[in-house]
Amino acid sequence: MSMTSLQERVVALFKTALQSVAPGSTQAVVLDKPRQADHGDFASTLALQLAKSLQRPPRELAQALLQALPTSPLIEKVELAGPGFINVYLTAAAKQGVVHDVLSQPQWGAVNLGHQRHIQVEFVSSNPTGPLHVGHGRGAAFGASLCNILAKAGYRVQREYYVNDAGRQMDILALSTWLRYLDLFGSKIPFPPNGYQGDYVAAMAVQLRAALGDSLKRTDMEACAGAPGAILDAAPEDAGAATQNEMHMDRLISNAKSLLGADYAAMHQLVLKEQLADCRADLEEFGVVFDEWFSEQSLFDSGAVAAVVAQLDAGGHLYLQDGARWFRSSAFGDEKDRVVQRENGLFTYFASDIAYHLHKFKRGFSAIVDVWGADHHGYIPRVKAALTALGQDAERLVVPLVQFVSLYRHGEKAQMSTRKGQFVTLRELRTEVGRDAARFFYVLRKSDQHLDFDLDLALSESNDNPVFYVQYAHARICSVLGKWGGDRAVLAHADLSSLATPTEFALMQMLREYPELIESAAREYAPHMVAFYVRELAATLHSYYNAEQFLVADEALKLARLALIAAVASVIKDGLTLLGVGAPNAMHRESIDESV
RNA sequence: GUGCCCGUAGCUCAAUCGGAUAGAGCACCAGCCUUCUAAGCUGGGGGUUACAGGUUCGAUUCCUGUCGGGCAUGCCA
Numbered sequence A: 001m002s003m004t005s006l007q008e009r010v011v012a013l014f015k016t017a018l019q020s021v022a023p024g025s026t027q028a029v030v031l032d033k034p035r036q037a038d039h040g041d042f043a044s045t046l047a048l049q050l051a052k053s054l055q056r057p058p059r060e061l062a063q064a065l066l067q068a069l070p071t072s073p074l075i076e077k078v079e080l081a082g083p084g085f086i087n088v089y090l091t092a093a094a095k096q097g098v099v100h101d102v103l104s105q106p107q108w109g110a111v112n113l114g115h116q117r118h119i120q121v122e123f124v125s126s127n128p129t130g131p132l133h134v135g136h137g138r139g140a141a142f143g144a145s146l147c148n149i150l151a152k153a154g155y156r157v158q159r160e161y162y163v164n165d166a167g168r169q170m171d172i173l174a175l176s177t178w179l180r181y182l183d184l185f186g187s188k189i190p191f192p193p194n195g196y197q198g199d200y201v202a203a204m205a206v207q208l209r210a211a212l213g214d215s216l217k218r219t220d221m222e223a224c225a226g227a228p229g230a231i232l233d234a235a236p237e238d239a240g241a242a243t244q245n246e247m248h249m250d251r252l253i254s255n256a257k258s259l260l261g262a263d264y265a266a267m268h269q270l271v272l273k274e275q276l277a278d279c280r281a282d283l284e285e286f287g288v289v290f291d292e293w294f295s296e297q298s299l300f301d302s303g304a305v306a307a308v309v310a311q312l313d314a315g316g317h318l319y320l321q322d323g324a325r326w327f328r329s330s331a332f333g334d335e336k337d338r339v340v341q342r343e344n345g346l347f348t349y350f351a352s353d354i355a356y357h358l359h360k361f362k363r364g365f366s367a368i369v370d371v372w373g374a375d376h377h378g379y380i381p382r383v384k385a386a387l388t389a390l391g392q393d394a395e396r397l398v399v400p401l402v403q404f405v406s407l408y409r410h411g412e413k414a415q416m417s418t419r420k421g422q423f424v425t426l427r428e429l430r431t432e433v434g435r436d437a438a439r440f441f442y443v444l445r446k447s448d449q450h451l452d453f454d455l456d457l458a459l460s461e462s463n464d465n466p467v468f469y470v471q472y473a474h475a476r477i478c479s480v481l482g483k484w485g486g487d488r489a490v491l492a493h494a495d496l497s498s499l500a501t502p503t504e505f506a507l508m509q510m511l512r513e514y515p516e517l518i519e520s521a522a523r524e525y526a527p528h529m530v531a532f533y534v535r536e537l538a539a540t541l542h543s544y545y546n547a548e549q550f551l552v553a554d555e556a557l558k559l560a561r562l563a564l565i566a567a568v569a570s571v572i573k574d575g576l577t578l579l580g581v582g583a584p585n586a587m588h589r590e591s592i593d594e595s596v
Numbered sequence B: 001g002u003g004c005c006c007g008u009a010g011c012u013c014a015a016u017c018g019g020a021u022a023g024a025g026c027a028c029c030a031g032c033c034u035u036c037u038a039a040g041c042u043g044g045g046g047g048u049u050a051c052a053g054g055u056u057c058g059a060u061u062c063c064u065g066u067c068g069g070g071c072a073u074g075c076c077a
Helices: A006-021 A046-054 A058-068 A092-104 A134-152 A168-183 A199-212 A239-260 A262-285 A296-301 A304-314 A349-362 A374-389 A426-433 A435-442 A455-459 A466-484 A488-493 A502-523 A528-547 A555-578 A589-595
Strands: A042-044 A075-081 A085-090 A118-122 A156-163 A292-295 A318-321 A324-327 A338-341 A367-370 A405-409 A412-414 A451-454
Touching (some): A006 A058, A006 A092, A006 A502, A046 A058, A058 A085, A085 A092, A092 A502, A092 A555, A118 A134, A134 A156, A134 A405, A134 A426, A134 A435, A134 A555, A168 A239, A199 A262, A239 A262, A262 A426, A292 A296, A296 A304, A296 A349, A338 A349, A426 A455, A435 A455, A451 A455, A466 A528, A466 A555, A488 A555, A502 A528, A502 A555, A528 A555
Parallel strands (some): A118 A156, A118 A367, A156 A292
Antiparallel strands (some): A075 A085, A318 A324, A324 A338, A405 A412
16 A cells, blocks of 8 residues: 555646646646535646636636546546536545555554654743643643644654743742741741742742751841832832832842852752642643753853853844843844843843753754743744844744633633732642643634633533543444454454445545644644544544444444444544543543542 | 734634635524433524725735734843
């Protein structure tokens, strides 16, 4: 059996016809999949596309192409339709062959879009300052599914998490933990409103005390020395209060650093390690694993950040203004210039991000994919500007954006704030609705669309979760094959000529299109296409299940039908696996009810 | 103000490179279990694809404008 797809073989026939009608033509030959069954299995718009350049009526061209098309055992008939469409009808045998293909090729659907090139996908990359929430979950589900799809499309994929362990946010977390620690010894310091207020901070304070005893204890007066004091009940729009609170926080942090010395670093390390371990475990339980956890701090430690700034400076891309060092990003398409080194001498997050991306590019990937939250979209031009200034091909960087998740509870939108600890965590979501439902739900809409996550629906173990529908289709097939009890290896050689109902042809067509679906989903970074595909395949299977009996007396018909549904089960399982969703062999309503 | 994204059935969303009569789910209405799992199936009503122009054989798709929504617009990360 040739690995060349049915579609490619038909395209070859059209190319022959094209050279006969228009010798030397470079017109690309592409076949469409008609939406309507009575428009055939494939449709060509070749004549419509050629009409203008050849100065001939499209229908006349279509007639010529039709007559020049070589005869083939694949083709039942060819028709001219409408303004110049050419509709191709395949023979039953050509359509039935896909069942053998699926059953004999465990990797059915794999394509060679990537040519085994290396590609890196960075995703999640949440600040390790607290538990992942349901918004991060979407990035995790999207990124992990995308990686699986890219791998099936012939790429070698490296999954990376960028750890922002170097910034002020980590200091705020460490300081927040210290304040909770001091609380344990009777401190009366009011907790600042811009600190991290989640319960996990207090839990880390207890750990801190267990690890280091009272060695970090200081008086309230020492801890707050020189701080302006926090404004606890400031309105959100009060800019003056916000500024004072930030100044207060900065003073508390610098106090802690000078009071604790080396112990501050130890505390910083402890909270970082704790948060990373929690994050990693959370993601692993979600079926999301990374090959590399890349430390931002390591870029400072190795001197890479200073080096990349020096390189930009040497290239004449930097200038000094108001005491800060600016990158002339507006010269490379950004809307304004950006600071890389602050007035106080510290490098900005942007500076380390430039170093990070340069490091990525030097690692030799054919493409770099950054999965970002859509709120970061304005950040893309400056990163690409920096890469261009450094002599890199910024086109190698692709940034799919994932829109935020809006939570709805009791019909009302729930506000989320990591700082205030008012959020639903990914872990809570997984616990309530299960990994499968959460993974599937997340990729059931395009990533650049807002996702309204109805907690009441998701938390209610409702049957509305479409994942059950797909899993049920798989389980039904397993049930039938189990009842049959025969050797499945026999099915790969079954005579398929008795498969002839419209539903059977619909199923075979969907199986045939699976490789094209993988290629499209990979090219467009669109895991939702896989989710929609498996749902539709399941729907067709359910329809088939209700319309026909599989375990019939006619042995040839029985084996043909079993071969078909076995192939369907294989593809459903493959698609669900790409999305990180399980494909159980059995589902029982009773067991669900008992688990509630 | 400026930039990016979005606007499709009552609701939530699809729609291949610009293709033929814009599709699913939920909700609503009417049916299907003596049969391999009814977490299922069959049928039905539902649309000026926000609006107005333009490009062409053909526009939900591309371009311009208007209206509406989201995000961004830090020497935060």
